Amino acid sequence: MTTCELEQKDIGTFPGVTLFTKRQAPGMRPTAVYLPPKHLTTATKFDVVLWLHGFYVRDHEYLFRNDPARLREQVRDSGRDVVLIAPFLGYEYAVGESFAGNYSVKDLASAKWGERYLDEILGALARWLAPALGTGSGFGTKPGSETVPQLQIGKLIIACHSGGGNGMRNLVGSLGKYQPNLSACWGFDCLYGAMAQPDDATFWYQWLSGQSTCALEIVYGPSTLSQSVKLDLIGRGLATLDGDRALSSRPALKNLNVSVGHYDAFPAFGQMVRVNDLDPAYVDRFMIPQVADQAPLGHKPASHHGEFLKKAISNVRDAFPFPKDIHYMIARGGFYGRLNKL
Known part of the structure; x- marks a missing residue:
């Protein structure tokens, strides 16, 4: 089994504590960890955001320093006390009309992968934090020479971007003992699995239907629009899994929120203003196809072959x-x- 050890970098150049697994001791996956300025290094229980990246990430250090998502900045600016953990999933890049590289999330679906991975990273973090917790002689002490504290996760959130959506789909089934800690999944432009079995919209609808404590939030752009709109409509009871208009009322999933992406910030009055989510009622006005009349009571309509969903998708693209x-x-x-x- 590969040893997992953390080392601190970017000291004095970025607020908070930035840790990377050592290249000679990466563990199950090379990983980046960020403790924001607000986080007390003496805390033994804390909330965790586990981030799954997409393509074009060269290595785990690139993810924090160069990736356009600017993960550390978002955590820092939010002022929230969460520990950000981001495994490196491989480097995939475009070559003409196709992709090349070694990006893979298949192992995330293996039995208790999530549990084993989190145990490993928490163990490495505990060894690094041991001096701050009063159980070691100082940062940089030889691993194994100090008493290692037991770290615990409070709330666990899985967040993903782009190709990381498939990883999130795999990971929710392999958390093992950490499954009860999972409070939310956040997917950012990530539902590419139209050809998966089942497709992403169906998978998340069925998975979420069996959840009572976990919420799912999806934000989409043009490349993930089709599956996102489908999930939105079936999740609200407006469409069937086949993409037809639901003729009988079904209760909406209360733990699902799907929203369309937009500018994250814009300059105004000499400062950058962040933009909130669009009003769902506004989106509905141009997304949901209008029906001229209802089918007669007791009438069994012919199959519409998903025309309701197709029209909704087209409406969003056009509007x-x-x-x-x-x-x-x-x-x-x-x-x-x-x-x-x-």
């Missing part, structure tokens, strides 16, 4: 002018906005 850099705007603004509500 909403997505900004050019919407993909990373969603990651930045969506992540910050949800952190800010904790």
Whole structure:
């Protein structure tokens, strides 16, 4: 089994504590960890956000320093006391019309992968924090020479961006003993699985239908619009899994929120102003197809082959002018906005 050890970097150049697994001791996955300025290093129980990145991330240090999502900045600016843990999932990049690289999230679906991974990172973090907790002689002491404290997770949130959506789908089933800690899943422009079995919208609808304590929030752009709109409509009881209009009333999932992406911030009066989520009622006015009349009572309509959903998807594409850099705007603004509500 590969040893997992953390080392601090970016000292004095970025607020808070930034830790990376050592390249010679990466553990199950090379990982980046961020403790914001508000976090007390003496705390033994804390909330965790587990971030699953998408393509174009070169390594785990790049994820914090160079990725356009600017994860540490969102946590810092939110002022929330959460520990950010981000495993490196591989580097995938475009080559012409296809992709190349070693990005993979298949192992996240293996039995208790999430439990084993979190145990490993918490153990490495505990060894690094031991001096601050009064159980070691000082930072940098030789691993194993101090008493290692027991760290615990309070609330666990899984957040993902882009290709990380498949990882989040895999991870929710492998958390093991940490499953009860899972309070929310946040997906930012991540529902690409139209060809998966079942597709992403169906998977998340069925998974969420069996949850009572976990919420799912999805923010989408043009590349993930189809599956996101489908999840939104079936989650609110407005469409069937086949994409037809639901003829009988079904209760909406109260723990689901799907919203369209937009500018995360804009300059005004000499400062950058952050933008809140769009009013869902406003989005509905241009998304949901209008029906001229209802079918007669007792009438069994012929199959519509998902025309209701197709029209809703088309309506959103035609009506909403997505900004050019919407993909990373969603990651930045969506992540910050949800952190800010904790």
